[in-house]
Amino acid sequence: MRVLEGEKVTKYFGGLAALSKVDFKVERGEIVGLIGPNGAGKTTLFNLISGALPLKSGVINFKGEKISGLKPHQICRKGVARTFQSVKVFGNMPVFQNVLLGSLFGTPTAMSSADATKETTKLVEFVGLSAISTVPVKDLTLGNQKRVEVARALATKPELILLDELMAGLNPTEMAESMELVATIRGRGVTIFMIEHVMKAIMNVCDRIMVLHHGEKIAEGTPKEIATSKKVIEVYLGE
Amino acid sequence: MQHLFSGLGILCLVYSGWFIEWLLAPERKRRLPISGIFLLALVIVATLPIYAPSYTPILMTTIIMYIVLSVSWTLFSGPTGYMSLAAAAFFGVGIYAAAILGKYVPLPVFIAVGGLASFIVALLVGALTLRLRGIYFAIFTFGLVILIMQLLLFWELHVMGIRGRFVTVIDYNTIYYAMLIIFVVLILTLYFIRRSKFGLALQSIGENEEAAAHMGVNVTWVKIITFAISAFFMGAAGATIATRWTYIDPYIAFNSLFSFLPVLMAIFGGMGQLYGPMIGAAIFAYLQEVLITKFPYYYMLIFGIVLVAAIVYLPNGLVGLVQKGWRRRVGGQHAST
Amino acid sequence: MLLVKTLDIVIGGLLMGGIYALIAMGLSLQYGVAKVLNIAHGEFIMLGAFSTWALYTTFGINPLISLVIVGPLIFIIGFLLHRTMFRSLMKSAPSLAAFEGSSLLATFGLLYIIQNTAIIVWSAATRGITYLAFPVNLWGAVFAANRLVTLGFAVGIGLAFYIFLVRTRVGKAIRAAGQDPATAGLMGVNINLVLALCFGLGALMAGFAGVLYSMCFPISPTMGLGYTIIAIIVVVLGGLGSIPGSFIGGFILGIIGSVVTYIEPSLTVAAFYFIFILLLLVRPTGIMGK
Numbered sequence: 001m002r003v004l005e006g007e008k009v010t011k012y013f014g015g016l017a018a019l020s021k022v023d024f025k026v027e028r029g030e031i032v033g034l035i036g037p038n039g040a041g042k043t044t045l046f047n048l049i050s051g052a053l054p055l056k057s058g059v060i061n062f063k064g065e066k067i068s069g070l071k072p073h074q075i076c077r078k079g080v081a082r083t084f085q086s087v088k089v090f091g092n093m094p095v096f097q098n099v100l101l102g103s104l105f106g107t108p109t110a111m112s113s114a115d116a117t118k119e120t121t122k123l124v125e126f127v128g129l130s131a132i133s134t135v136p137v138k139d140l141t142l143g144n145q146k147r148v149e150v151a152r153a154l155a156t157k158p159e160l161i162l163l164d165e166l167m168a169g170l171n172p173t174e175m176a177e178s179m180e181l182v183a184t185i186r187g188r189g190v191t192i193f194m195i196e197h198v199m200k201a202i203m204n205v206c207d208r209i210m211v212l213h214h215g216e217k218i219a220e221g222t223p224k225e226i227a228t229s230k231k232v233i234e235v236y237l238g239e
Numbered sequence: 240m241q242h243l244f245s246g247l248g249i250l251c252l253v254y255s256g257w258f259i260e261w262l263l264a265p266e267r268k269r270r271l272p273i274s275g276i277f278l279l280a281l282v283i284v285a286t287l288p289i290y291a292p293s294y295t296p297i298l299m300t301t302i303i304m305y306i307v308l309s310v311s312w313t314l315f316s317g318p319t320g321y322m323s324l325a326a327a328a329f330f331g332v333g334i335y336a337a338a339i340l341g342k343y344v345p346l347p348v349f350i351a352v353g354g355l356a357s358f359i360v361a362l363l364v365g366a367l368t369l370r371l372r373g374i375y376f377a378i379f380t381f382g383l384v385i386l387i388m389q390l391l392l393f394w395e396l397h398v399m400g401i402r403g404r405f406v407t408v409i410d411y412n413t414i415y416y417a418m419l420i421i422f423v424v425l426i427l428t429l430y431f432i433r434r435s436k437f438g439l440a441l442q443s444i445g446e447n448e449e450a451a452a453h454m455g456v457n458v459t460w461v462k463i464i465t466f467a468i469s470a471f472f473m474g475a476a477g478a479t480i481a482t483r484w485t486y487i488d489p490y491i492a493f494n495s496l497f498s499f500l501p502v503l504m505a506i507f508g509g510m511g512q513l514y515g516p517m518i519g520a521a522i523f524a525y526l527q528e529v530l531i532t533k534f535p536y537y538y539m540l541i542f543g544i545v546l547v548a549a550i551v552y553l554p555n556g557l558v559g560l561v562q563k564g565w566r567r568r569v570g571g572q573h574a575s576t
Numbered sequence: 577m578l579l580v581k582t583l584d585i586v587i588g589g590l591l592m593g594g595i596y597a598l599i600a601m602g603l604s605l606q607y608g609v610a611k612v613l614n615i616a617h618g619e620f621i622m623l624g625a626f627s628t629w630a631l632y633t634t635f636g637i638n639p640l641i642s643l644v645i646v647g648p649l650i651f652i653i654g655f656l657l658h659r660t661m662f663r664s665l666m667k668s669a670p671s672l673a674a675f676e677g678s679s680l681l682a683t684f685g686l687l688y689i690i691q692n693t694a695i696i697v698w699s700a701a702t703r704g705i706t707y708l709a710f711p712v713n714l715w716g717a718v719f720a721a722n723r724l725v726t727l728g729f730a731v732g733i734g735l736a737f738y739i740f741l742v743r744t745r746v747g748k749a750i751r752a753a754g755q756d757p758a759t760a761g762l763m764g765v766n767i768n769l770v771l772a773l774c775f776g777l778g779a780l781m782a783g784f785a786g787v788l789y790s791m792c793f794p795i796s797p798t799m800g801l802g803y804t805i806i807a808i809i810v811v812v813l814g815g816l817g818s819i820p821g822s823f824i825g826g827f828i829l830g831i832i833g834s835v836v837t838y839i840e841p842s843l844t845v846a847a848f849y850f851i852f853i854l855l856l857l858v859r860p861t862g863i864m865g866k
Contacts, residue, residue, distance in 0.1 A: 050453055072452040082453060090446035101443050104436050106455025113436065134265065156455055322677050324684070367853065374613060374676055375856055378812075381615065382805045386849045393842045495801065499684060506681065536692045536700075543688030550682045551664050 001028045001063070003160050003191045004049070004080075009058035009068075011044055011215075018044045020215045021058065026160065031182065031192040033202040033223075036212035037235060042195045043085055045212070046162050049193075050082045051075040062160070076106045081158035083149040085165045085195075091138030095129050096120060098137055099151045106156025120155060127151045127181070143174040150181065154190070161185065163194040167201050179205055203227060211235070241298070244291035248299045249521045251280035252306060252422070256514030259430050284419065288412045296415040298528060300480070303418045305524040307425055307476045308497065309504040309516035314429060315469040316502075317510045318445035319462050321373050325364065325380035327497035328387050329357035329470040333477025334484075334492040335391065341407035341482065346417060350478045357474025358467045360387075365463035381498070388493035395489065403488030406481045417479045425472050429513065432468075441465055496539070503542055507549045509556020518557060583715055585834045591723045593830020594730025595785050599803055600810035600822035601737060602781025608817040609754040609774040611676060612662055615683040617807055618800025619690035620650055620779045624786025625795040626698055632705050639707050639791045643729070647783050654779025657686075658772040687800070694797040704794035726788040733784055734823050741819060750774055754817065802845070809852045815862030825863060 004026040011019040019041045026032045034042050047053040049060055051072040060068040067075050081102075090098050103116040103123075111119065124133050127147040132140065137148050146166060153161055166182070167175050179201055186192060196202045202209060203223040211219040211226060213235050219226060226232055258277045288296045308326055316323050333353030340349040368379045395401055432438040440461050443451040452458045481487060500523065501516075508519025523542065530538035553560060599621060606614045627646040631637040637645070662679055669675035708722035741747035752760035753770045761767045785803075789795070810829050814821025829848065836847040855862065 052449065052453070071457075072449075073455050073457050076453055076455045084450065088447045088450035090443050090450065092446060093442060097439060101439055101451070101456070102454045105440060106453075152454060320673075320677070322680060367857065371856060371860065373673060374680070375812075375860065377677075377680055378613070378808050379852075379856065382808070382849060382852070385802070385805060386846060389842065389845045393840075393846070396842070499688065502681065502684065536695045539688050540692035540696065543685045543692065546685030547661065547682050547689065550678050550685065551661060551668075554668065554678070 002026070002061075003028045004060070004062055004193065006045075006049070006060045007058055009045070009048060009060060010056045011041075011048055011053065012056050017215050019048070019212075022212070022215070022217050024210055024217065026191060026193050028159075028191055029186070029189075030207045031186055031194065031205055033206035033209040034193065034195045034212065035197070035199075035202060035209060035226075039214075040212040041215040042212055043164055044215075046082060046164055046193075046195065049075075049162060050080060073105070076156055076158075077108055079108055079157070079159040080162065081106065081153035081156045081160070082162035083146070083153055083164055083166065085168065087142070087145045087149055089137045089145050089148050089152075092136055094134045094136055095140070095148050095151075096124060096133045098148050099123050099155045102152040102155030108157060123151045123155055126154070126184075142169050143171075143177075146170070146178070147181070150185070154185070154188075158190060160191045160193065163192060163196075165195055165197060167196060167198040175201065241292040241295045244287065244295045245298050245302070245525075248284055248287055248291075248295070249302060249525075251284045252303065253514050253517050253521065254280045255423075255426060256310075256512075256517045259426050260513050262430060263433050281423075285416075288415060293411075297411055297483075300411070300415045300418045300483070301528065302521055302524040303415075303422050304476050304480050305500065305504060305520040306517050307418070307422055307472055309501040309508070309520045310425060310429070310513065311469040311472040311476075312501040313505045313510050313516045314432075314472075315462075315465045316505075318441045319465065320445060320448075321369070321462065321466075322377040322502075323380045323466065323469075324377060324495075324498045324502070325361075325383045325470075326473050326501050327384040327493055327495050327499075328380070329361060329473035330477040330497045331384070331387065331489075331493035332357045332360055333474035333479075334481040334487055335404075336474070337478040337481035338404040338406045338487050338492075346409055346413065346479075346482070350417060350421070350475050353478030354471040354475035357470040357477075361467040361470030362463060365466040369462045369466065370459055384493050384495050384498060388489045391493070392489040403486055403491075406485055406487060408485060409482040411483070414479060414483055418476065421472060421475050421479065426513070428468065428472075437461065437464075499546075500542070503546045503549070505556075507545060507553065507556055509553075509558030509560075511555060512558055515556050515558040580715070585838050586831060587714065587719060589831030589834030590827055591719070591727050591830070592833060593827035594727040594734075595789055595826075596806055596810050596830050597734055597823045597826025598730050598781050598785040598788075599807040600814065600826045601734065601819055602778040602785070603804075603807040604778075604811050604814070604817070604819050604822040605750075605774045605781070606778035607811065608819070609750060610658065610662070610771045610778075611672065612658075612679045612683065612775060613676065613808075614686075614775075614778065615680060615804055616686040616690055616800070617683075617778070617782055618802065618804035619687055619694075620654065620782035620800075621786040621789065621803050622694060622795070622797060622800040623653075623690065624650055624783035625790035625799070626694060626786075626797070627783075628787045628790045629703060629705055629795060630698075632707070639705070639787060640725075640729075643784060643787050646787055647780055650783030651776045651780040653776075655772050655776030657779075658775035659768075662775065663768065663772070687804075691797055691800060698797060700797055702794050702796040705790060707791045720792065722791045726792055729788055730785075733781075737781075738820065738823070746770075746773070805845075806848060809848050811862075812852060812855055812860070813862055815864040818862070818864040821862055821864035 002025055006022060006024045008021045008023065009019055010021055036042055048055050051070055055068050059066055062078055062080055067078060100116060100120045103111060103119045124130050127150060129144060129147055137145055166178050170178060175198065182192060182205055206223055209223055209226045210217060211232050219229050219232050255277065261273060287299060312323065312326055336353030336356055337349050340352055364383060368376045440456045443456060444458055444461060448458055504519035504523050505516040509515030527538055603614060603617050606612050624646055628639050628642040631642050632639060661682060665678050665682060666675055669678060708725055710721050711718050712721045712724055741751060749765045749770050752765055753767055757767055810825040811822050813829060814825030833844050836844045
């Protein structure tokens, strides 16, 4: 079943086309990667999907229903969650409250405070932060802050999660842990669409990869296909 | 002598603010003594008219009024980061509620009506402008005071045929108790908001509005409701104090000074904690009392200078300054648009 | 007779519009480039007006000469204010939005400082001067000469300023700083100087408007606030960040105001506000905004 699809998605910033008639699809249970050089339009695409920015033209459907044009909180409640490239946590609030917020407000059907608290406890444990659950998030390492973001997104009980550069700024140990986390998220039945610059992570974990360049989709296929595609190699200059 | 009692009263009020913060903190030691002192503070303040010189409740009413205004302002503008300059508008609506209804209904009723009317106006204004960027909201609220004043002036002159109104006279002690009750309801409301789901949403908006929206919080709606709640208390305060002013007209009731002073008090006092604006309000209300009869324009000039100095040198207010000194934690958020 | 009435309204609107255009251009510079929404803008108008009055009544100096005396003084005040106060705020603000907020509040304080200083120095009474008050007949409609002179100067100053922005090096630096401060800095533009210049020029415009205003109308130390609001409305009407938009918007609002005043004078402010709300909801970018 097609969980997410976009048709001729276009976005302009002033006179510049950030995204130009991009088509994309994500099937249920997949992990799809989104790569491309800086400025290719990857985060912009995520912003359009999550409702942070309006489309210029085109349409985005989630589970067959049009979501382009809805507000972020509405899209979240439909089952789409995301993390952010520059970590947007609630710094002065403790880990637990950050995740609790997602549980209380973002789920498709409202949960009672008691249930939300139980869910939050489980999620905080899932990402391995139970020991520091009362610490204000601004005092955590970047790696842990990203875990909070993931837990918070998962708290909204999404069917699709958009991960924006989860690996950015992490050391190799943290990266390996994040890759494991991504696998366990899939294990929970959540479909994943992820932007990444770290090639090793993307190639190892994704079922399919989409490549953007200057706002256009220039390639799509399995990791092996992408790794050997001449077009992609040109764009990345031998990476 | 009366300054001593006023000082005592102020101390009790500020302690109440601190007490609410303490109640909300996760770890609470020495519960019995701290709660006990709170009850004592309430008793002291409630019985003030009995043992203090007769001027003290009058001064205290003014101080409590400014505390209500500045705390209400912080309730909205603190967490959301939206600069509201509309306090004078809601305050004025309350004043007019008292002036129009004072002859026909008892005090509690027209205070409630004043608060409710302000609540409704705030809902409308909020619904119209809180979807826009913060700077537009600030501009709009700034002009709102003059707009409502002009509309009311037109209505009173051309439809009602009058220039100003006389407000029913109520004895000073009753006014004092009314204002005190509004204060208590306000801090209790704040307490329950902060402990609730709504309060969590509000706080998250202040931390990172975009993230909050993406986690399912209907950001606009939360902002509008918070704005309306803060307006309610400003309206109630206006309706209460109007009875002491006895004669009002649109110019008197809608004075931008009442938009300016709460902002000054909150910023100077520090917006991170509940008692910050209270300290700011107490200081400036006191200064105003001292200076207003002899040097009205000097005190406004001084207040202007203090506001500028506070914004440039004390972004976290007085409380923030003190906290930075003796604790690692910095005092709190600074409103931004 | 209808023609005369219409002329009366239209030209009357243009006369006020000239003043509106000047103050709006000034505010547009301050907010569009220096990112300061100056709530005390009207106070600079008041300063210009009162300085003119003081010079006229004390030394008998011609108000038109005052343009040259008072203008530069107000420019310097604005320039210094930016170099000290707003520079400091710029350094300590964590984001643009935070700076917009804190600078707005700072100008709120400035409003109280300037207004009350004026009241202390000159007292709160309303006063006026009469200068060039003789009537002029234009196709049947009668106008005071001083108002026509005001209009002439307003248009002249507006055009001169526009040419300054487009033709001179400093003007281009200002426009560059308004569009993209970072790049402008890389191109060798002294950003801090340009921003302070803009703030000073904005104050200068207000000062000019005040001088011209005092020639025709009575003045009081509390006159500023109303004009600040009008300036803000015109700036939004013309488009935030567009100087030509503010210029045109000023005249448009002037005519609208003239029409409303003809119908029901006490609703003029309400009418302006109504337009403002409409703009914010339907087209916040204004007529020529980006």
